[in-house]
Amino acid sequence: MEFLYFLAKTGFYATALVTLGSAVLVVTLRNLFHCALALILCLLGVAATYLYLKAEFLAMIQILLYIGAIMTLLIFAIMLTNRLADQSVSQTNRQSLPAFALLAVFNVFCIASLTAVPWKINPASLTAPIDAKILGAHLMGTYVFPFEIISVVLIIALVGAVILGRTDQ
Amino acid sequence: MNPIPLNHFVIFSLFLFSIGLYGALTRRNVIGILMGIELMLNAANINLIAFSRYVSQSPETGQIFAIFVIVLAACAAAIGLAIVLAMYQNRKTVRAEDIHILKW
Amino acid sequence: MTEFLDQIFIIAKNGALNFLGVFLPDWMILLARILISVVTLVAIAPVVMMYMTWLERKVLGRIQNRYGPNRVGIFGLLQPIADGIKMLTKEDLVPKNADKVIHFIAPMVIVIAPLLVLAVLPFGRNLIAADLNVGLLFFLGVSTFGVIALFMGSWSSKNKYSLLGGMRAFAQMISYEIPMLLSVVPVILTTSSLSTVAIVEAQLQGKWFIFTPWGGFASLVFFLCGVAEVNRTPFDLPEAESEIVAGFHTEYSGMKFALFYMAEFISTFAISGLAVTLFLGGWDGPGILPSWFWFGLKTLILILIMIWFRGTLPRFRVDQLMGFAWKVFLPFTLGNIFIAALWVSLPFPGNFIADTIGITVILTLLQVFNRKEMPKKRKYLCAN
Numbered sequence: 001m002e003f004l005y006f007l008a009k010t011g012f013y014a015t016a017l018v019t020l021g022s023a024v025l026v027v028t029l030r031n032l033f034h035c036a037l038a039l040i041l042c043l044l045g046v047a048a049t050y051l052y053l054k055a056e057f058l059a060m061i062q063i064l065l066y067i068g069a070i071m072t073l074l075i076f077a078i079m080l081t082n083r084l085a086d087q088s089v090s091q092t093n094r095q096s097l098p099a100f101a102l103l104a105v106f107n108v109f110c111i112a113s114l115t116a117v118p119w120k121i122n123p124a125s126l127t128a129p130i131d132a133k134i135l136g137a138h139l140m141g142t143y144v145f146p147f148e149i150i151s152v153v154l155i156i157a158l159v160g161a162v163i164l165g166r167t168d169q
Numbered sequence: 170m171n172p173i174p175l176n177h178f179v180i181f182s183l184f185l186f187s188i189g190l191y192g193a194l195t196r197r198n199v200i201g202i203l204m205g206i207e208l209m210l211n212a213a214n215i216n217l218i219a220f221s222r223y224v225s226q227s228p229e230t231g232q233i234f235a236i237f238v239i240v241l242a243a244c245a246a247a248i249g250l251a252i253v254l255a256m257y258q259n260r261k262t263v264r265a266e267d268i269h270i271l272k273w
Numbered sequence: 274m275t276e277f278l279d280q281i282f283i284i285a286k287n288g289a290l291n292f293l294g295v296f297l298p299d300w301m302i303l304l305a306r307i308l309i310s311v312v313t314l315v316a317i318a319p320v321v322m323m324y325m326t327w328l329e330r331k332v333l334g335r336i337q338n339r340y341g342p343n344r345v346g347i348f349g350l351l352q353p354i355a356d357g358i359k360m361l362t363k364e365d366l367v368p369k370n371a372d373k374v375i376h377f378i379a380p381m382v383i384v385i386a387p388l389l390v391l392a393v394l395p396f397g398r399n400l401i402a403a404d405l406n407v408g409l410l411f412f413l414g415v416s417t418f419g420v421i422a423l424f425m426g427s428w429s430s431k432n433k434y435s436l437l438g439g440m441r442a443f444a445q446m447i448s449y450e451i452p453m454l455l456s457v458v459p460v461i462l463t464t465s466s467l468s469t470v471a472i473v474e475a476q477l478q479g480k481w482f483i484f485t486p487w488g489g490f491a492s493l494v495f496f497l498c499g500v501a502e503v504n505r506t507p508f509d510l511p512e513a514e515s516e517i518v519a520g521f522h523t524e525y526s527g528m529k530f531a532l533f534y535m536a537e538f539i540s541t542f543a544i545s546g547l548a549v550t551l552f553l554g555g556w557d558g559p560g561i562l563p564s565w566f567w568f569g570l571k572t573l574i575l576i577l578i579m580i581w582f583r584g585t586l587p588r589f590r591v592d593q594l595m596g597f598a599w600k601v602f603l604p605f606t607l608g609n610i611f612i613a614a615l616w617v618s619l620p621f622p623g624n625f626i627a628d629t630i631g632i633t634v635i636l637t638l639l640q641v642f643n644r645k646e647m648p649k650k651r652k653y654l655c656a657n
Contacts, residue, residue: 009173016181023185024188026188026205027192027195027201027208033428034375035201035204036204039207039208042211043207049181049215053178053222054222056406056407057232061236061410062239063414063417064413064417065243066239068417068420069447070242072447073250074200075421077200077254079428081254081263093196093265099191100191103187103191107183114179115180122223122224122226125222125224125225126172130228130232131406132407132410133465135232135233143233150241154240154244157245157247160248161247164251165255167258
């Protein structure tokens with residue numbers, strides 16, 4: 001049995017490696033469509049990470065919304081604005097080296113400070129089962145105000161996107 | 170059996186966030202910048218859920234806010250892409266450095 | 274005896290595991306338990322697909338007043354094997370300008386989605402490969418993933434026909450996803466669970482959801498959106514054989530085309546299976562025959578209905594297709610959620626009356642708002 005848990009934990013590190021690798025591909029590939037596919041792989045990795053955190057509902061929502069809806073939107077936009085001449089030019093601008101240096105410093109600093117904090121782990125919340133019913137009860141109970149505001153935001157975004165994308169006729 | 174240490178999740182989300190930030194800072198194509206922003210939002214989501222599972226008294230809070238973040242990311246992507254399409258129709262370009270008329 | 278037949282697959286699996294348990298360690302038994310279900314599903318799905326193609330050709334032939342294939346075996350039963358041999362031995366052409374990596378992996382990815390989804394269908398009592406407690410959401414999420422694979426296939430060929438077919442398929446599939454997801458919401462509302470096993474268990478003893486007012490219409494909407502999702506006639510514009518060569522799989526030949534074809538048929542089986550699970554009571558049926566037999570029978574009936582559609586109905590035009598999804602299905606499913614909420618909250622006679630009133634109101638409103646698209650009365654000028 002211990003071997004299975006060991007396998008499961010190495011699964012997390014493998015998933016993390018795949019996710020980070022595909023994230024690197026997203027920001028470095030030249031062909032934008034390949035970047036979109038690498039982003040899909042990355043989002044699948046993130047969904048797998050949610051499964052390791054025992055948030056199954058959220059993992060399925062991630063696949064349904066992020067990959068099923070947002071990525072199809074992105075791919076549509078890539079397809080509509082694709083210009084063949086752009087393939088040979090480099091995709092990164094002049095700021096790549098300073099950005100990399102700055103981010104490396106930022107990472108080192110953050111890792112040093114985050115690993116020094118003694119987080120108080122709450123074992124009850126590690127194993128608490130969360131399913132759609134409990135999330136729904138909380139959404140309609142404690143968090144009903146942000147929920148309603150989010151629906152208004154969605155409508156505004158929908159109307160805004162339609163108006164912005166309209167061609168002048 | 171021990172669970173995966175919290176620090177590992179946090180470091181993972183930190184790396185994902187910085188890769189996304191690198192992408193948002195350095196890509197020329199506006200859609201590439203949007204992809205970097207999506208990566209950053211995902212890293213923040215992982216962080217939210219990890220902390221709510223390990224440290225928080227109410228483990229469902231992180232998941233509810235992660236749902237809100239996913240919805241807002243969808244809105245941001247929709248409007249961002251509508252702007253990209255409008256930009257493409259007017260200027261026939263999708264590169265961020267070609268939109269510079271208002272610069273000094 | 275009936276109990277034995279009903280659980281025959283479970284008994285066989287447990288017998289095999291007990292036999293293996295003698296000489297294998299515990300963790301391997303766990304892996305073997307999972308592997309047996311997975312391998313059975315992955316092995317059976319192509320066989321089901323092969324005989325579905327046979328069924329389709331025979332039934333289509335009979336609808337068109339001819340025999341289907343009847344040369345290769347008795348009743349043409351070996352025809353799928355002949356088709357398989359043909360496709361395996363064809364030359365695998367890749368266009369010179371195609372994006373090689375994506376062209377290669379697109380058929381593989383498009384088959385993964387329907388195969389994954391078969392894991393959450395309850396084929397019989399206790400006969401489910403993975404009883405996830407978000408099983409329904411898993412099904413719907415992974416089937417939206419298949420859309421991306423389709424697009425990969427059409428884009429990588431760098432062919433105008435396949436790009437056109439791909440864009441149409443894309444637009445059609447995402448427009449029909451929303452009514453499909455919304456028509457499932459009343460089921461989730463009533464059973465307050467996302468697990469397919471719980472949904473079937475809420476419909477036992479003949480209380481199927483198709484007999485409720487909201488369920489009857491929701492099952493119709495779900496079934497039609499499912500037909501649109503798998504790109505079958507009358508919604509098969511993406512692969513319109515007479516219009517744009519073969520749509521998004523123009524540039525694929527041989528085994529890759531066989532994989533696209535397989536994905537379409539396994540999707541058909543999966544969507545019919547899900548419609549049976551959600552609305553027709555899953556494996557529920559009189560106890561004389563085993564539960565997996567009832568599931569198979571109901572799924573077969575739905576597949577025959579899909580084949581019947583293919584033989585009878587002409588294809589939709591692209592604007593008719595989109596108009597149908599956005600203007601008819603979407604408002605109807607939104608109203609249906611409200612009606613299902615009324616059904617759950619009011620006691621017995623009240624909810625039936627409230628539901629009938631509600632559905633009449635919604636249908637009238639739909640007619641009123643769509644009156645420009647209604648066909649006018651035809652005047653037949655024929656010789657007497």
